[in-house]
Amino acid sequence: MLxxxxxxxxxxxxxxxxxxxxxxxxxxxxxTLILGMGSGKADPVxxxxxxxxxxxxxxxxxxGHAFVQRYYGGHPWITLYSFGGLASCNDxxxxxxxxxxxxxxxxxxxxxxxxxxxxxxAAMGRIAGLTVDLIPVVWIPFDLQYYELHGKLTPRDxxxxxxxxxxxxxxxxxxxxxxxLDGGHIARELLTLGNSRNGIVRSLQLSIGTAALVAxxxxxxxxxxxxxxxxxxxxxxxxxxxxxxxxxx
Ligand SMILES: [Zn+2]
Numbered sequence: 001m002l003x004x005x006x007x008x009x010x011x012x013x014x015x016x017x018x019x020x021x022x023x024x025x026x027x028x029x030x031x032t033l034i035l036g037m038g039s040g041k042a043d044p045v046x047x048x049x050x051x052x053x054x055x056x057x058x059x060x061x062x063x064g065h066a067f068v069q070r071y072y073g074g075h076p077w078i079t080l081y082s083f084g085g086l087a088s089c090n091d092x093x094x095x096x097x098x099x100x101x102x103x104x105x106x107x108x109x110x111x112x113x114x115x116x117x118x119x120x121x122a123a124m125g126r127i128a129g130l131t132v133d134l135i136p137v138v139w140i141p142f143d144l145q146y147y148e149l150h151g152k153l154t155p156r157d158x159x160x161x162x163x164x165x166x167x168x169x170x171x172x173x174x175x176x177x178x179x180x181l182d183g184g185h186i187a188r189e190l191l192t193l194g195n196s197r198n199g200i201v202r203s204l205q206l207s208i209g210t211a212a213l214v215a216x217x218x219x220x221x222x223x224x225x226x227x228x229x230x231x232x233x234x235x236x237x238x239x240x241x242x243x244x245x246x247x248x249x
Contacts, residue, residue: 005079005081005086005088006025006027006079006081006082008023009025009026011026012024012025012026017059017063017078018063018066018067020063020066020070020076020077020078020087021077021078022059022077022078022079022080023077023078023079023080024055024079024080025079025080025081025082027081027082028055028080028081028082029051031082031083032050032051032054032055033047033051035050035054036050036051036054045155045158046155046158049155049158049159049162050158050162053159053162053163053166054162054166055080057110057113057163057166057167057170058080058084058085058166059078059080059085060109060110060113060167061084061085061106061107061109061110061167061171061174062078062080062085062086062087062106063078063087063109064105064106064107064108064109064110065087065102065103065105065106065109066078066087067105068098068101068102068105069087069089069092069093069102072092072093072098072102073091073093074089074091074092074093075089075090075091076088076089076092077089087106096189096190096192096193099185099189100185100186100189100190103182103183103185103186103189104182104186106171106174106182107171107172107174107175107182108171110166110167110168110170110171111167111168111171113163113167114163114164114167114168114171117160117163117164117167118164121160176210176211176214177203177206177207177210178206178207178210178211178214178230178233178237179203179204179207179233179237179240181233184203184207187203187206187207188200188203191203191206200244201241201244201245204237204238204240204241204244205241207233207234207237208234208237208238208241211230211231211233211234211237212230212231212234214226214230215227215228215230215231215234218230
């Protein structure tokens with residue numbers, strides 16, 4: 001979950017999935033393509049593999065949120081936008097436990113999807129060649145070597161690697177306690193249980209601290225895009241904290 005819901009455009013692509021209305025904003029295709037090309041996946045076939053992988057993986061993630069929202073009586077819709085997606089509803093259950101489970105369901109759906117991919121690979125007898133790569137899949141995307149290697153992968157290996165990267169790595173990143181990531185929502189619900197005002201301040205401080213640490217880590221590892229992304233999240237949370245404190249004076 002990132003950013004608010006974008007305004008409708010004539011280039012929006014609409015369809016329904018499991019009864020949920022889905023809208024794909026044109027920026028989704030553009031940003032995904034740029035991410036695919038800009039991160040060293042210069043091989044055109046691998047870039048073409050990347051786009052449907054991101055589309056399916058983000059749909060799986062948002063469906064995770066949407067099914068739990070529906071379980072709690074909501075009528076959600078899904079929007080795919082620049083850096084991911086949103087599962088929104090006007091009639092969502094706002095109780096803390098429901099909100100925590102709704103937020104958890106996105107990353108968990110991705111982990112389960114990755115589990116299915118690994119299961120299918122195992123059934124096909126392809127796991128032997130992959131066991132070596134499963135652990136690096138979690139940390140290697142933070143490493144420049146991954147991108148050097150990615151260009152040399154066959155389209156099939158690139159497909160598997162991309163699927164695991166998006167569903168495992170992005171899922172773990174999404175669980176960091178940084179607002180508005182899913183982990184940030186969970187941290188805010190937990191911290192506001194006792195005292196809502198103090199809880200919001202502490203959840204914003206936690207967001208700023210965690211985002212700043214990730215930005216520093218990314219900078220030290222030469223990952224400028226990641227660094228800028230988390231520096232922006234830290235700055236946005238800092239501004240929200242200032243506004244929030246000011247509004248209480
Ligand atoms: Zn999410």
